[in-house]
Amino acid sequence: MPASSTDSATWSTHKSAAASSVGVGLGFVLSDVDDVVCIDLDHCINTLTGRLAPWAAAILRDAGTTYVEVSPSGDGLHIWGRADVRQGRRIRRPDGTAVEIYGTGRYIAMTGRRHGSCPSILADLSAVVSKLTA
Template sequence: AGDGIVGVDLDKCVQDGEPMPAALGLMDRVGCKYIELSPSGTGLRGFGYSDNIVGRRGRLDDIHIEMYASRRYLTVTGRPIWSGPLVPLQGFADVANAIRGSDLQKGQKLLKQSSVSSVSSVGIPPGTLPTHPGQRNRCLFEFARYVKGINPHASKQELRGLVGRWHELALPVIGTKDFGTTWGDFMNGWDQVRQPYGETMQSIIDGIDKSESLPKGIVDLGYGPHANYLVRVCLALQTHEGDAPFFISARQAGDLLGVHFTDASKMLMALVVDGVLTLVSKGAGKLASRYRYVWTDQSGHR
């Protein structure tokens, strides 16, 4: 133990020879530098060095994963997609522990998505509360997006209770002392929400056709599979919003790509630097930034 070879086995995460972004993100999270296709061609296997642990299996980031340090044989196929060296896997133990906690996280997610129309079942996400003066309007709109995504059919009485709690928690920061002003601004924002938290985002993502070619010229930028998929996501969000900017946070992008949010933030910045996106307004903390997709081919089409 401590210097032995360990293996990571991901099932059903390769389609037509192309690994799912979430699967690559999971391998990157483990720290694998050598990754190859499984014997069936529909999965991935990664190898490296780590401490001996009890074998783990489960689902993480919606990917079936098995992790072994002993008492297991994994066939080496010699079909690498990342052909780096075998290195110590810094994230091996952390991901193994995350698998153990995934059942609890799944239960919390189901509770969050429950259709129970109770004020207490929604709560006030910390990311929707202002931390500095001047953030009130933006945070209140983000809260409207969140509530509409979690409970789109909430009654006025339920909404009023939620906004009352938000106002009470935000009061030390915001200058608006009158609840009536906050309530009115929230309802204006509620009516203007076109992309509720979670629900609409997922339906847009589900509609992305991965078989379509990337927009002309994107391949020349030399991005990897994660950033290329992010281009598809941003184009789909812009198409949904029409001429209006679209919202996406680094954390949302990270979840979609299966990478850490700091890496997702760097990819979004790269898209801005390369003229794929323009940054309309920068978010703060968990608040989403607003972007426009502006990349066009020579004919002027997106």
């Protein structure tokens, strides 16, 4: 049965998913059962130099010490943390890039490619979410 981001009966544990040969990788379902959120920064890494766009570096500074990984595209970041986000938001930037904030009803593909020396903890991102959505 295909997994659905809104049907918990189709979800599995990390252990079970990691052992499976079905599908193309692992991901995490954001649900209203907890307060885990993902801030998705599109096209913020220069793939030739590895440098972050200044706007993305500012968001990372605001996020503080939390888990961050390179997105499947290779040129974006997923900032993981905790906050009360019940409605997803897409914030279009003037340069055409976007910041997306999700907390429920979404499947986020995971790469396991940590950005820099980020920790494996989830920080409180409430202030960052408030600032981005103000």
